[in-house]
Every structure is written in structure tokens, then in C-alpha cells.
Amino acid sequence: MSQAGASRSAIIGTIVGLIVLILILVALPVIAPHIVLIDATDTLIFVLLALSLNLLVGYAGMLSLGHAAFFATGGYCAGILVKHLGVAMPLAFVASPLLAALASLIIGFFSVRLSHSYFLMLSLAFGQLLFTVVWKWRDLTGGDDGLTGIMPAPALVAPWAYYYFTLGVVLVCAIILYRIGQSPFGRALKAIKDNPRRSDFVGINVRHYQLAAFVLAGAFAGVAGALQVFFHRGIFPGSAHWITSADTFVAVVLGGAGYFTGPIIGTVVFKTLGFVIPRITEYWLFFLGVAIMIVALVRPKGLMSLWRTGRTKNA
Amino acid sequence: MHDDILVTSGLSRHFGGVRAVNEVTFSVPKGQLRAIIGPNGAGKTTLFNLLSGQLHSHSGHIYFKGKEITGRSPSYLCRHGLGRTFQVNSVFLNFTVLENVQLANMAHQGKTWNFWSPARKVLVEESKAILEMVGLADQADKLGSALSHGDRRRLEIALTLACKPELLLLDEPTCGMSLSEKPHLVKLIQNIVREKGITAVLIEHDMDVVFSVADRITVMHRGAILAEGSLREIQANPKVQEVYLGEDYRAPV
Numbered sequence: 001m002s003q004a005g006a007s008r009s010a011i012i013g014t015i016v017g018l019i020v021l022i023l024i025l026v027a028l029p030v031i032a033p034h035i036v037l038i039d040a041t042d043t044l045i046f047v048l049l050a051l052s053l054n055l056l057v058g059y060a061g062m063l064s065l066g067h068a069a070f071f072a073t074g075g076y077c078a079g080i081l082v083k084h085l086g087v088a089m090p091l092a093f094v095a096s097p098l099l100a101a102l103a104s105l106i107i108g109f110f111s112v113r114l115s116h117s118y119f120l121m122l123s124l125a126f127g128q129l130l131f132t133v134v135w136k137w138r139d140l141t142g143g144d145d146g147l148t149g150i151m152p153a154p155a156l157v158a159p160w161a162y163y164y165f166t167l168g169v170v171l172v173c174a175i176i177l178y179r180i181g182q183s184p185f186g187r188a189l190k191a192i193k194d195n196p197r198r199s200d201f202v203g204i205n206v207r208h209y210q211l212a213a214f215v216l217a218g219a220f221a222g223v224a225g226a227l228q229v230f231f232h233r234g235i236f237p238g239s240a241h242w243i244t245s246a247d248t249f250v251a252v253v254l255g256g257a258g259y260f261t262g263p264i265i266g267t268v269v270f271k272t273l274g275f276v277i278p279r280i281t282e283y284w285l286f287f288l289g290v291a292i293m294i295v296a297l298v299r300p301k302g303l304m305s306l307w308r309t310g311r312t313k314n315a
Numbered sequence: 316m317h318d319d320i321l322v323t324s325g326l327s328r329h330f331g332g333v334r335a336v337n338e339v340t341f342s343v344p345k346g347q348l349r350a351i352i353g354p355n356g357a358g359k360t361t362l363f364n365l366l367s368g369q370l371h372s373h374s375g376h377i378y379f380k381g382k383e384i385t386g387r388s389p390s391y392l393c394r395h396g397l398g399r400t401f402q403v404n405s406v407f408l409n410f411t412v413l414e415n416v417q418l419a420n421m422a423h424q425g426k427t428w429n430f431w432s433p434a435r436k437v438l439v440e441e442s443k444a445i446l447e448m449v450g451l452a453d454q455a456d457k458l459g460s461a462l463s464h465g466d467r468r469r470l471e472i473a474l475t476l477a478c479k480p481e482l483l484l485l486d487e488p489t490c491g492m493s494l495s496e497k498p499h500l501v502k503l504i505q506n507i508v509r510e511k512g513i514t515a516v517l518i519e520h521d522m523d524v525v526f527s528v529a530d531r532i533t534v535m536h537r538g539a540i541l542a543e544g545s546l547r548e549i550q551a552n553p554k555v556q557e558v559y560l561g562e563d564y565r566a567p568v
Contacts, residue, residue, distance in 0.1 A: 180430050187434040188427040191418050194407045201367070201405075202419040203393040203478055204427060 025167055029160035041163045043271040045227045048170045050251045050263035051177050052220035057249070058257035059186055060213045061193030062112070063120045065245050066127025069107065070100040070218035072134060072240030074225025079147040079235050080140060089153040093226045100222020101215050103130075108214035112207060124242055131240040141237070148234035156230070166227050173220055178260055180216065189213055254295055256302020265303050319378075320345045320482055320514045321366070326375035328365055335361040337538035338375070343482075348508050349516045350529035354558060358538040359518045360402060363484050366516075367399040368392045379482065394423060398480030402487045402518075404467040406474060408460040412451055415459055415470055416442040419477030442477065449473045449503060465496040469503070476507065483508070483515040489524055497521070501528055534558075 029037055049071055056062040074096035081087040081095060111122035134141045141147060156162045180186050188209050191199045196206050229235045238244065247270070255266020273291060277284035299305055319342040326339040336358045343349050351359050364370040366377060368389040377385045379397055407415050420438040421427045429437070446452045449469045454462065462470060468488060475483060488504060489497045505528050508515045519525045525532065532549045534542045542552050549555055 179433075182433050182435075183431055184421045184427045184429045184434045184437055186430075187414070187418055188422065191407055191410070194409045195405060198401075198405045198407060198474070199422075200389040201393055201399060201401075202474055203390050203422040205388065205390040209427070 022171075029163055034159065037159055037163050039271070039275050041159070041166050041231055043268060044163075044166045044170045045224050045231065046248070046251065046271060047264050047267045048173050048227070049221055049224040049248050050255075050267045051174055051260075052217045052224065053248050054252050054257055054260075054263045055177060055180065055189070055213055055217040055220075057252050058259070058262065059181055059193065060189040060210055061116075062210060062213065063116055063249075064123040064214075064217075065120055065242055065249065066107070066111075066123030066125075066130075067217070067221055067248055068240050068242065068244035069127040069130040070104050070221035071225040071228070071244065071248075072130065072235070072237075073103045073218075074100040074222030075229040075235040075239055076134065076141060076147065076225075077222070078226040079150045079229045082150050083147055084140075089151075089156075089230065093230070096226035097219040097222035100225065101219040104215045104218025104221075105211070108211045108218070112210045112214055124245075127240070127242050127245055131237060131242070134237045134240045144237060146234050146236035147229075150229050150233050150235070152230035152233075162231060166231065169223065169227060173223055174264075177220060181260055185209070185212070250292060254292060254302060256299075256304035258301055259304040262302045262304040269303065318344045320380055321516070322378040323366070324376050324378075326362070326365060326372055326377060328361055328370060328372050334538045336365060336372075339535075339538075339540055340375075341533055341540055341543065343514060343516060345481075345514055346512055347514055348505070348528055348530045349514075350525045350532045351516060351518050351535060352520075352522075352525055352532060353535035353541070356537075357535040359535055360486060361538075362535070363399060363486050363516075363518065367397065367484055393478050393480075394425075396479065396481040397484070398475035398478045398482070399484035400468075400471045400475050400486055400488060402490055404464070404471055406459045406462075406467055406470045408458065410459055411456050412446065412459065412462065412470060413439070413442055413455040416445050416473050416477050419474045420445075423478045445473050445476050448476065448507065450499075465492050465500070468492060468500060472503070472507075480513060483513050485515060485517045485519075487518050487520060489519065489521055497524065504528060 028040055032040070049067070053064065053067045056064050056067075077099040078089075078092040078096045081092040082089065087095075107126045111119060111126055113119055135143060137143070151157065152162060156165050188199070188204050191202075191204065192206050192209060199206055225239070228239065251266040251270040252263045253266070254270055255264065256262030270288075273288050274284070277287050281287065295303060322342040324340045326336060327334065328336045339362060351362070353359055361370065365372050368384075368387050368391070371386060375385070376383055379392070379395075384392060384397075407418065410418065417434070417438055418427075420442050421434070424438070426437060443452060443455065446455055449472055451466060451469050451473060454466060459467070459470065472485075472488065485504065489500055492500060501524050504515065504517070507513060517525075517529065526546055529546065531545060532543065533540060534549060534555050536558050541558065542549060542555050544552065
């Protein structure tokens with residue numbers, strides 16, 4: 001009985017916390033200086049990327065090191081449509097997740113498999129393959145000069161306007177991803193992570209579910225990519241590089257892959273360290289590394305486990 | 316032949332030079348509780364792995380409900396009414412007991428392709444009914460990892476039942492259970508099979524269990540079928556006594 005009471009107060013606490021957080025996010029353009037607004041927009045985009053990756057890492061137990069491929073596919077798709085074909089931003093924005101989903105369907109078809117290490121290597125290899133294509137195909141992508149001058153719709157040009165646009169898109173996507181995680185499909189993914197053989201023997205075709213998760217995650221990464229290209233007014237091959245995948249991966253694990261909110265916390269901490277430390281020292285990567293090592297040693301389940309420990313132990 | 320739910324013909328599987336399952340031809344009529352016995356290494360579990368789709372056969376055919384199922388995947392077979400339990404417990408350790416059965420229920424009914432409704436509200440009553448049946452209702456909220464060995468064996472059976480099997484393959488269901496737990500589980504299996512009209516094939520080493528539940532017994536030895544018959548026939552069969560039963564199980568008078 002007391003446990004039900006405790007979980008109810010925890011739910012109320014979570015809801016209150018969410019409302020406060022959303023209020024702060026909505027008020028941010030008013031209360032925060034310009035530079036913070038820019039950093040916040042950037043962070044929100046990476047929150048979406050991390051949340052989409054966590055569908056694979058946290059739910060399905062698929063360790064992907066090639067997630068940036070779909071982020072870049074989304075970004076380049078919107079960028080190329082706008083730059084080369086003169087397509088309007090809204091249409092380009094919608095096309096991005098679709099092309100990213102198609103790319104993840106094709107890559108997923110070849111790389112999704114039961115063995116963790118093979119999937120990891122294949123996702124990395126396909127990601128780098130895409131990076132190379134982006135790097136070399138100058139006519140289409142601009143090569144290492146990138147694709148620049150990609151303007152958002154006129155109404156979204158002001159930083160505060162683009163911030164609200166990003167906030168809205170990321171919130172909607174986060175809600176959808178949360179619902180997917182809680183749905184029977186999300187359960188099936190967790191079951192596959194927990195015990196793939198048993199999953200098969202209760203009637204779950206493991207490969208089909210893994211592929212579906214891969215496509216979904218790719219589509220949401222594509223949304224993040226589209227947000228990114230109009231935010232930066234351009235895109236560069238670095239967005240497809242495996243370092244981008246690894247950064248996202250670190251953010252997910254730092255916050256805690258086992259929690260829906262883990263990637264959010266992880267990205268905020270990762271990005272904040274990335275914004276703050278370089279202003280103090282040029283060796284910021286060293287300090288970031290130390291911070292990650294401390295978390296890995298002290299809190300292997302991520303930062304989120306700091307205040308969720310009590311509850312998981314009760315369960 | 317029409318009443319046989321499971322038929323194999325010339326089923327073989329080898330591992331290198333070892334013929335683990337060698338030209339096995341047998342059939343199980345609908346509604347029967349069949350026990351497969353045989354010494355360690357006789358090929359019983361390999362036969363199960365072939366029947367349930369976990370392993371591919373090298374030759375031979377399997378028919379289930381009159382249709383050939385050779386080479387079908389476990390998930391396909393499970394959705395079409397062929398369930399199995401494992402010798403070593405294989406449940407979802409990070410799921411609660413209820414969530415375990417819920418998942419199996421959802422998967423069987425094709426509801427795991429639902430991306431939107433909250434899973435915790437799906438098929439709760441049906442899942443609780445199954446827990447009631449196997450005697451785990453009072454532990455519904457425990458994690459799979461928190462269950463005792465014997466209760467995990469029950470959960471294992473519950474997971475299989477959620478798939479509404481017409482044929483149940485039970486791989487040593489009482490393996491590792493204490494002497495006090497065994498009779499309960501045996502009774503449970505018997506009840507389920509009789510009440511629901513399920514056909515069951517059971518691998519078992521405990522002869523007391525075999526003789527108390529099985530309608531008919533198949534004896535395997537070195538990958539092949541050595542004998543098949545009623546309890547009495549098996550007990551009286553000199554070949555069987557030689558390889559397996561020993562002096563203790565000669566037919567009573």
C-alpha cells in the first residue's frame with residue numbers, strides 16, 4: 001500500500017517537475033541572454049537525437065555507432081532540397097525524416113542482427129560509408145566546404161522564433177518516443193534486450209522488431225538533422241562522422257540508457273560541459289573525459305540513477 | 316494419421332560426425348501426453364530444438380496439424396500453436412511476473428505491433444487468469460529475477476500457455492526442483508493438458524514423474540528411437556532395461 005502511495009507521489013513530483021521545466025523553457029527567450037538561447041536550441045536538437053538513439057540502445061539493447069548517418073541524411077536531404085531544387089522549408093522538413101527512414105531501412109536490412117558486436121561494427125561501417133559519400137560527392141553536398149546558405153522559413157529567422165520552433169518539434173517528438181517506449185512495441189523491444197531467445201519463443205520475430213526500431217530511430221534522427229540544418233543555415237560532413245554518433249552515444253549512457261529521461265539529462269550535461277569548459281580551458285576534452293570516467297565508475301547506470309535508485313530497488 | 320498432431324519422418328541432425336538425431340520417425344496423436352526418455356546424450360533436447368524451429372534439420376520432415384513445418388522459425392511456430400519450455404529457465408528477468416505473461420499474450424495476439432497504447436493496460440485480465448492457473452497470481456508484481464527456481468519453472472510454463480499452444484514441448488519441466496515442489500508441478504502439467512485438451516511432449520529424467528503422467532513413452536538412444544509403447548510395455552522391454560532403466564523398474568509382477 002505504502003508503495004502505491006510512494007509511486008503516486010513520485011508521479012505527482014514528476015508532473016510538477018515537468019511543468020516547471022516547460023515553463024522555464026518557454027520563458028527562456030525572455031529571461032536568458034542571446035548566447036544561451038543559441039546553446040539551448042543546439043542542446044534541444046541533440047536531446048532529440050539522443051532520445052532517438054536510446055530507442056535502440058536503452059530499449060532494444062542495440063548498440064549503434066552509426067546513428068549520425070541518419071542525422072546527416074535528414075540534414076542533407078533538407079539542405080539539398082532547399083539549395084539545389086528550391087523546395088520550400090516546410091516540405092523539405094517533412095521529407096527529411098522520410099528519407100532518413102528509407103536510409104535506415106536499407107542500412108538496417110543489412111546490419112540488424114542478433115550479435116551485438118557485429119551490429120556495432122556494421123553500424124559504424126555503414127555510418128562511415130555515408131560520411132565518405134558526403135565528403136566526396138562535392139556537386140551534391142559541397143564536400144568539406146559543406147552546404148551553406150540554407151535559410152529557414154521567413155517567420156523562423158529570428159533566433160527566438162527558431163528556438164520555439166525547435167522546442168515545439170522536440171517536445172512533440174519526445175512525447176511520441178515516450179509513448180512508443182511505453183507501448184506494446186516498446187515492451188517487445190525491452191523483451192528482446194532482456195532475453196532474445198525467449199522473445200522468439202513467445203512469438204516475437206526478433207529481427208523484424210529490431211529493424212522497425214532501427215527505422216523509427218532513424219526517422220527521428222532525420223527530424224533532428226532537419227532542425228540542425230535550418231538552425232546552422234548549413235551542414236557539414238562532420239555531422240555524418242562517427243564522432244557525432246559517439247558523442248550521442250556518450251550522452252545517452254552518461255544520463256542513463258535505462259531511463260526515458262536519461263538521454264535528456266545526459267545531453268544537457270554533455271552540452272553544458274561542452275559550452276562551459278572551453279571558455280575556461282582549451283583542454284576541455286580532457287575534463288569531459290574525466291567527468292565521463294567518474295560517472296562510469298560511480299554511477300554505471302547513468303546520472304538518472306542518482307535519484308531513481310531508491311525506486312528501482314523497491315520494485 | 317488424421318488424428319496425429321505431430322508427425323516426423325526420417326528427421327536427422329548431426330553435429331560434425333555425431334548423429335545427434337538419426338532418422339527419427341514418430342507421431343503423437345492429439346490430446347496425448349507423451350514422454351520422451353533416454354540416457355543423457357540420447358538426442359532428446361536436439362529433437363526438441365528441431366521440432367520447435369531452433370535448429371535446422373539436415374534431412375527429414377516435420378508435420379504439425381497436417382502441414383509441413385520443416386525449417387519454420389520459432390516465432391512462426393509459436394504464433395501457430397507450438398510452444399516450448401526450456402530445460403534451463405528462460406524468462407524475462409527484468410520484467411515483473413505479470414509483464415512476462417502480458418508480453419507473451421500480446422505477442423501471440425499480434426498486439427506487439429501497437430506503437431501507441433500504454434502496454435501496462437493491455438490484456439491484463441487474460442494474463443492474470445494464466446497466472447492464476449499456474450499458481451503465481453500472488454507474485455504478479457515480483458520481478459522475474461526475484462522468483463525462486465521452482466516459481467520460474469511455473470512462469471516458464473505460463474509464458475508458453477499465453478501462446479495458446481495446441482502442442483506443448485516441455486523440456487525437463489521439473490529439472491532442478493526440490494522433491495516437495497515436484498508433485499505440484501506435475502499435477503499442474505497434468506491439469507492443464509487435460510483441461511485444455513493440449514497435446515504435450517515431455518522430456519523427463521525423473522521416472523516417477525514419467526510414470527505418473529505419461530500416456531505413452533518413446534525411448535531414445537544414440538539419436539534414434541529405441542522403443543515406443545505404453546508404460547507397461549516400456550517397463551517390460553528388455554532393450555530399454557538394458558540401456559536405461561536398470562533393475563529398479565522391472566514391471567511389477
